[in-house]
Amino acid sequence: MGLGKTIQTIVFLYSLYKEGHTKGPFLVSAPLSTIINWEREFQMWAPAFYVVTYTGDKDSRAIIRENEFSFDDNAMKGGKKAFKMKVKFHVLLTSYELITIDQAALGSIRWACLVVDEAHRLKNNQSKFFRVLNGYKIEHKLLLTGTPLQNNLEELFHLLNFLTPERFNNLEGFLEEFADISKEDQIKKLHDLLGPHMLRRLKADVFKNMPAKTELIVRVELSPMQKKYYKYILTRNFEALNSRGGGNQVSLLNIMMDLKKCCNHPYLFPESPKLPSGAYEGGALIKASGKLLLLQKMLRKLKEQNHRVLIFSQMTKMLDLLEDFLDYEGYKYERIDGGITGALRQEAIDRFNAPGAQQFCFLLSTRAGGLGINLATADTVVIFDSDWNPHNDIQAFSRAHRIGQANKVMIYRFVTRASVEERITQVAKRKMMLTHLVVRPGLGSKAGSMSKQELDDILKFGTEELFKDENEGQ
Structure with a gap:
């Protein structure tokens, strides 16, 4: 994450080619949003490579296959003969999806x-991508990731199984062997096993004088309106929450989502007060949410001191409200979420990173804005609401804390006090411990998704205090 994985990979492929170890071709598969960046880096670091970007709709892909794949005119139509064909390009850049969709064409190349x-x-071998790639003819495989372990050892096993299936082919055995991974000898064994397959670099190894980063958890109070909504959601779902009635996991997750929405902003529910123009009245918008009240004060200070801010939320609707808020406050901003694709994305990033850019904030959705995007011109990150998976948040703030960053990076994580959010943060911390221990020297567990017990526990966190306040108030 910001360690130059892309560049290291390109230079590695280039040197294989230049030193005569292989003639290629190389297949690079990446999320659609990062392909433009891969193109740029190839141009810069491996200018002699002929790189074909294989994306677009069905017709444009057919044209690329016809013109860019081979020196023989109808090699691609010849089916099995494709092995014999001389491939034109050195590198084919494509997205995950097309590896699956166009496996007939791509799978016929060595x-x-x-x-x-x-x-x-x-990370799971059920994924179609995994199964399809196993049918391709590939000499060597290189997997790049900033987070090799997101939840448990099982995911790590699937990556290893993809790399060397002959060696890692028994998941049960693997999990059993390392089930009790708190023992010293077990840990050593896992590390010896990972050693030959994993090259792990920390920012500290690559970049000796990386500016520091500080993460602060900022505990925010619910506004009066949020308290009203929060209690309403709890009382409305009393049956599901009452442990004797006991809702199923799905209904508990739905309640959880509602409570998370409420912690962000009560206007995320349909019955919110809009002006005739379709926007919200700025003052009321801010007063309705404890987080926005705080953000308003923070941004004024940050603006005075010439900082630039990335604001992450998981909810695109929340990003809409934040846009209204930034307009009302008169700040210029950019925005990226799942609906904004490759080229537009890169334009927004370039505008924000341009010297002397006026944009003060960049709004990003945690999942869409968290992958392979370079925003090192900002030095402050606000995580408006935390992700279930702490790795997504780390991916997110690594947009700013990366090579190229000149200032100290401050990360403010908003957490609503005595609410589901506070408890989720505690659960997330536990997940982070797992990574720290397995990928660095250490241990792991089978903890994957939330159990019903955990959900119950999260939902009830802080409710006592909330209703107690009300009784005292009366």
């Missing part, structure tokens, strides 16, 4: 090396 960027997307 690849010298496959690179999968953000490989934690491969």
